[in-house]
Amino acid sequence: MSKYQKRAATFSFLCALSLMFGQVTKTSFTYAPLISFFTGYLFSILAAINAYKAYVRR
8 A cells, every 4th residue: 555545544534533523522512513524524635635646646
């Protein structure tokens, strides 16, 4: 695996993790779902960029 593929997998995992964390903490922190949504969106964009770089590098 290239470093871009590893980064894409890592960012995808972080996206899912941030969304789950937001749902778990929504009762204790009011804006947790909103923050986790934007954080997950950021991680998914970074994953897509790295996946594209891995595709181009092939």
